[in-house]
Each structure stands twice: as C-alpha cells, then as structure tokens.
Amino acid sequence: MSQREPEIHDVVGVGFGPSNLSLAIALQECRTSGPDQEVSALFLERQPSFGWHRNMLLPSATMQISFLKDLVTFRNPTSSFSFVAFLHASGRLPRFVNNQDFFPTREEFHQYLEWAQARVADRVEYGSEVRSIRLVPGGAPEADRLRLDVAGSARRAGRVVEARNVVVSTGLVPNMPEGTERDERVWHSSEFLEKYRRTDPPKLRRVAVVGAGQSAAEITRFLYDELPHAEVYSVIPSYGYSVADDTPFANQVFDPGAVDDYYFGTEQTREAFWRYHRNTNYSVVDDEVIRDLYRRAYDDEVRGVERLRFLNLTRVTGVKRVGAETRVSLQVGPDAEVRELDCDALVCATGYRGMEPTGLLGDLDRHCLRDGAGRYRIERDYRVVTDPELTCGIYLQGGTEHSHGLTSSLLSNIAVRSGEIAGSIVARRAGRNAGRPVAVPVEVGGDLH
Ligand SMILES: Cc1cc2nc3c(=O)[nH]c(=O)nc-3n(C[C@H](O)[C@H](O)[C@H](O)COP(=O)(O)OP(=O)(O)OC[C@H]3O[C@@H](n4cnc5c(N)ncnc54)[C@H](O)[C@@H]3O)c2cc1C
Structure with missing residues (x-):
C-alpha cells in the first residue's frame, strides 16, 4: 500500500495490553453473530512482543483478582478465550483446581495472556508506537475518520493508518x-x-x-x-x-453493576465510593x-x-x-x-498516574469536550464526548476514573467494558450504514452472543 493511500480500519486500538486484547476478542466474537457485526480492526503496540508488567513478574507474586475476572468470562462465560480454557489447553486444569486458589501467580496469568494474544495476533502489530492521532487533512467537514502516525521499528518503516474509531489504551504512567x-x-x-x-x-x-x-x-x-x-x-x-480490603462486601465496588452506580450517581455518591473504598486498591x-x-x-x-x-x-x-x-x-x-x-x-x-491521552490527541484535543473540572466528558460507552461534527469515535480504556469509577485502570471489569465498547462500535456502524443518525447506546449488552 502506498504512503498516499493509508489503510482504513473500523477500529484501531492504540496499545495492546489486557484491555485492548480483551477488545480484540470481543470484536472477534461479534463476528459469529452475523456479517453485519463484522468490523475490521488493527491494534498497534509499541513493545516488540506482548508483555504485561513484565518487570514486576516476581516469583510467587499473585494476581489481585480472581482468575474468573479474565479477558472474557464476565461478558461471555462460554468463550474459548477464558482462563479455564487456557488451563485446559495447557493440560493443567485438574492440578490448578487441586490448588483450591482463586488467585494464580502473575507469571501464570501472563502465560494466559500470551496464549490469548497469539490467537488474535493477525490483528496486532508490535514494535509500532503511535505518535499522534489527528484529523484527516482536507477531510470532509463531518470528520468520520482519524489518522494515526505510527513510528517504525528496526524491522518496519513508519507509516500512517486511518480509523473510523480509535480505542486508546496506553496504560498507567x-x-x-x-x-x-x-x-x-x-x-x-x-x-x-x-x-x-x-x-x-x-x-x-x-x-x-x-x-x-x-x-x-x-x-x-x-x-x-x-x-x-x-x-x-x-x-x-x-x-x-x-x-x-478484599472482603466480599467491599469487593462489590468492582462488580460490573458498580460502573452504573458510579456513572449515574451524584457527586456525593461518587465521592463516597472513593472515601469508603479507596483501601480496596x-x-x-x-x-x-x-x-x-x-x-x-x-x-x-x-x-x-x-x-x-x-x-x-x-x-x-x-x-x-x-x-x-x-x-x-x-x-x-x-x-x-x-x-x-x-x-x-x-x-x-x-x-x-492515570492514563493521559492528551499528548496523543494533540490538536484533536480541542474537539473533545471537558467538564467543569477540566476532565474529558465520557459517554457511558467510554466514548469521549466531542464536537458534533466529529462523527468518528474516540474511546478510552483507562483514564475514566472520574466518570466510570474504580475499575477504570484495573482488570476487574475489562471483559464487560470491552464488550460494551465493541457493542457500541458495531451499533454505531449499523446506524451509519442504514443512513440513520448515529445513536450512541447508553447501555450495551454484556454478552455479545
Ligand atoms: C505490577 C502490577 C500488577 C497489577 N496487577 C493487577 C491485578 O492483579 N489486578 C488488576 O485488576 N489490576 C492490576 N494492575 C493494574 C493494571 O493497570 C492492569 O493490570 C492492566 O495492566 C491494565 O491493562 P491495560 O491494557 O489497560 O494497560 P497496560 O497493561 O498498561 O497496557 C498498555 C499498553 O499500551 C502500550 N502503549 C503505550 N503507549 C503506546 C503508544 N503510544 N503506541 C502503542 N502502544 C503504546 C504499552 O506498551 C502497553 O503494552 C496491576 C498493575 C501493576 C503495575
């Protein structure tokens, strides 16, 4: 493909940690629901290969969430990408169960993530750092695509790609x-x-x-x-x-339902989340x-x-x-x-510090609306609220503590969250194709099947 004709995808994910890996799987599982659900996706990751906090894979360090809060189970308990499916494929399921422990080591969870990413690797480019996201120069007044500048690596030249939706998930700083x-x-x-x-x-x-x-x-x-x-x-x-505090009542702050309680709550209820439950994390x-x-x-x-x-x-x-x-x-x-x-x-x-996409968004940032405290306004489906003429989607996985609560930077809710983002992207595309105004669903089903 020439430099002048960048490839165009329905979704480009920036960063490929567990959040966007979970999204890649959710989008793949959408496909089984019918051809109209199929979206083209590309994920760009600056590391040369998959790695989840590799420098903290200390011997005997364990996960701080149950293995059932894996990439998929809370969205689709029958998914073939579950931690249990990984154990089965590795021949370790009976011995894992004999441990009678909900919290695997981080080393084993990392093996699980590597196993899962290998199955969607055709949609991922490693060694690809996104430097900026901007409007397509000279594009239509209704901006329905974004352009991403990608730095190259020793093996791959730098290039640009275009996306109808960008999902930024670049992690904590x-x-x-x-x-x-x-x-x-x-x-x-x-x-x-x-x-x-x-x-x-x-x-x-x-x-x-x-x-x-x-x-x-x-x-x-x-x-x-x-x-x-x-x-x-x-x-x-x-x-x-x-x-x-990981006792059962306190742990409910990480339940998928708590996101609605936070998002639709008052300033007072939100403040109570932090005041009472900060010590969970x-x-x-x-x-x-x-x-x-x-x-x-x-x-x-x-x-x-x-x-x-x-x-x-x-x-x-x-x-x-x-x-x-x-x-x-x-x-x-x-x-x-x-x-x-x-x-x-x-x-x-x-x-x-929380994820901060402002640097990547550069000039585009002025089209993103902010609240009274200067934070991004975010829809329930994790899409940044933008000027109406910007019809493409900018979604955030991370950096939404102020709008969606405690789970924003954690693994606890990634299965459901990525399902909600996938559902939103598919629904908006269906609306566009049918010539309807693009509707942003407030609530999208957890289970895409
Ligand atoms: C040591 C440690 C242990 C943790 N354990 C738990 C736990 O047990 N349970 C829990 O719920 N949470 C835990 N967390 C919280 C952590 O945030 C999540 O585990 C998880 O990493 C979130 O996934 P993510 O994909 O959003 O972000 P990340 O895992 O940080 O992934 C972001 C990715 O984006 C890439 N990237 C960044 N910028 C660019 C760019 N410009 N272009 C391309 N790629 C880019 C990075 O290289 C990285 O791979 C832990 C955090 C740490 C530090």
Whole structure:
C-alpha cells in the first residue's frame, strides 16, 4: 500500500495490553453473530512482543483478582478465550483446581495472556508506537475518520493508518518522587526486573525501596530473599503497610453493576465510593505479603540480626549521586528529623498516574469536550464526548476514573467494558450504514452472543 493511500480500519486500538486484547476478542466474537457485526480492526503496540508488567513478574507474586475476572468470562462465560480454557489447553486444569486458589501467580496469568494474544495476533502489530492521532487533512467537514502516525521499528518503516474509531489504551504512567530522576541506580518499580538483572547482585550491599503499596512490599520481600548479604531499607510514608480490603462486601465496588452506580450517581455518591473504598486498591498490600515481611523481620530479631529495616513516617526529600552510591535525603518520624541514607540501589515504588491521552490527541484535543473540572466528558460507552461534527469515535480504556469509577485502570471489569465498547462500535456502524443518525447506546449488552 502506498504512503498516499493509508489503510482504513473500523477500529484501531492504540496499545495492546489486557484491555485492548480483551477488545480484540470481543470484536472477534461479534463476528459469529452475523456479517453485519463484522468490523475490521488493527491494534498497534509499541513493545516488540506482548508483555504485561513484565518487570514486576516476581516469583510467587499473585494476581489481585480472581482468575474468573479474565479477558472474557464476565461478558461471555462460554468463550474459548477464558482462563479455564487456557488451563485446559495447557493440560493443567485438574492440578490448578487441586490448588483450591482463586488467585494464580502473575507469571501464570501472563502465560494466559500470551496464549490469548497469539490467537488474535493477525490483528496486532508490535514494535509500532503511535505518535499522534489527528484529523484527516482536507477531510470532509463531518470528520468520520482519524489518522494515526505510527513510528517504525528496526524491522518496519513508519507509516500512517486511518480509523473510523480509535480505542486508546496506553496504560498507567509511572510516578517518581518529585525532583528524582531515574538512572542505573535509581529505578521506578515498572522497570524493576530489567534494571535488577543488569546489576551484579553480590555488589548490592544496601538497597532501599520507597513506597507503601503492593509493588513496594513485593520488591522489599524479593530483595530481602535474593540478597542474603544485604541490608534492605523500606521507606514508608505511613506508620506501616495497610491491608487491601478484599472482603466480599467491599469487593462489590468492582462488580460490573458498580460502573452504573458510579456513572449515574451524584457527586456525593461518587465521592463516597472513593472515601469508603479507596483501601480496596490504592496504597494497600495483600495480607499475605504483609505477614511474610513482618515474619522475616521478627525471625531476624530472634536471631539477633537486623537486615530488614522499616523507616516509617518517612519521606524522600532528595536524591543525588555520590561516587558510585546514591545518597537519599529523608525526613524521618513525627519530628521530621533530617537523615541521609547511602545505598547501592534505590527503587521508587511510588505508583502511577492515570492514563493521559492528551499528548496523543494533540490538536484533536480541542474537539473533545471537558467538564467543569477540566476532565474529558465520557459517554457511558467510554466514548469521549466531542464536537458534533466529529462523527468518528474516540474511546478510552483507562483514564475514566472520574466518570466510570474504580475499575477504570484495573482488570476487574475489562471483559464487560470491552464488550460494551465493541457493542457500541458495531451499533454505531449499523446506524451509519442504514443512513440513520448515529445513536450512541447508553447501555450495551454484556454478552455479545
Ligand atoms: C505490577 C502490577 C500488577 C497489577 N496487577 C493487577 C491485578 O492483579 N489486578 C488488576 O485488576 N489490576 C492490576 N494492575 C493494574 C493494571 O493497570 C492492569 O493490570 C492492566 O495492566 C491494565 O491493562 P491495560 O491494557 O489497560 O494497560 P497496560 O497493561 O498498561 O497496557 C498498555 C499498553 O499500551 C502500550 N502503549 C503505550 N503507549 C503506546 C503508544 N503510544 N503506541 C502503542 N502502544 C503504546 C504499552 O506498551 C502497553 O503494552 C496491576 C498493575 C501493576 C503495575
């Protein structure tokens, strides 16, 4: 295809993590419902191959959701893309069941995702980073297509593609402590294993982990176990790790129905979601990991060893390089005592910011409408509300915490959410083909069959 005639798809997905993988499957399963349901789709992913938080695939780290919240089951329990179907195909189903555990390791869930992506790989291009999304130059006043500029890789030249619908799912953005730059000795948790493997572990005599969330606790445990000769410091802004509430009533905030409660709720009910249920996901740690760490510290104390040190009520105020070491400035305890800690590696498990598509949308952003607080206005079907002349669809998978609630950046609801997006795209296309005004369904069925 020449540069002047870009290929055109009904849907182009930007990013191919679990959210858009789930969408690719939902669109594929639409096809079985009839030819009018068939849409052409292409997914562009900047990584050279599929990878889901690869740098945090620590041994024994487990999923924080049930395996039944996989890519498909809540939308279509009979799908051949379920986690159970994967176990069956791998010959492990009986042994998995014998474990009597809802929470597989992240390593096994990653295998599942790789297995699923291999079955839709003809619609995915890896090593393809989308640089911008814009209006087709000189296009009709009714903008029904968008143009995506795709950077090339060593194997593929850069190019442009066009789409009637774009689904942006580029994931969370790593957050570093203010004024802290990453380097070979200062890492964010999102790059942890890659950076750790580049070190010479016996040379890591003192390491520090900043943060009080799940990743911080898992990395602290990993470093303590992997580096038996090293001191491991855990720098915690609170008094200690807080437990993630995954008890049954609290877990209902992740149910598909909770999205409607949030979306159609008042400001007051939305605020209550966050106030009461933040501790289901944010800056909290699984009970088992907390107990593991406490046990290790206690057993050391019994043996007269002090290797695992928790600096609670402590904040990082600065980081600088001193020779081969990293010097971390700290404000410690209730009196904000100033201390310095020299270490061989500093891991900032300081979380993420929500997905932010503004950079990708560039000039297109001015056609996207915002609410009083400056956030995108989003339809119930995850489509950004735009000027009426923009008839193409810009959907977001992620970055919709303000409109759709807690599950926006999580796996819990991806099966249903991607079904809703697929349903919306198919319904809007059917309306266009029939010459009807394009109707945006408020509620689209979870099960596409
Ligand atoms: C360590 C860790 C563990 C987690 N565990 C859980 C869990 O157990 N349960 C849960 O519910 N949630 C969990 N989460 C939350 C996490 O957000 C989801 O698991 C999941 O990654 C969301 O999928 P996604 O596809 O929306 O985003 P991502 O998985 O982040 O995928 C986004 C993809 O977009 C690609 N991309 C970005 N920009 C571009 C571009 N311009 N062009 C092309 N490609 C691009 C990225 O390379 C990436 O592959 C975890 C998060 C972390 C960090």
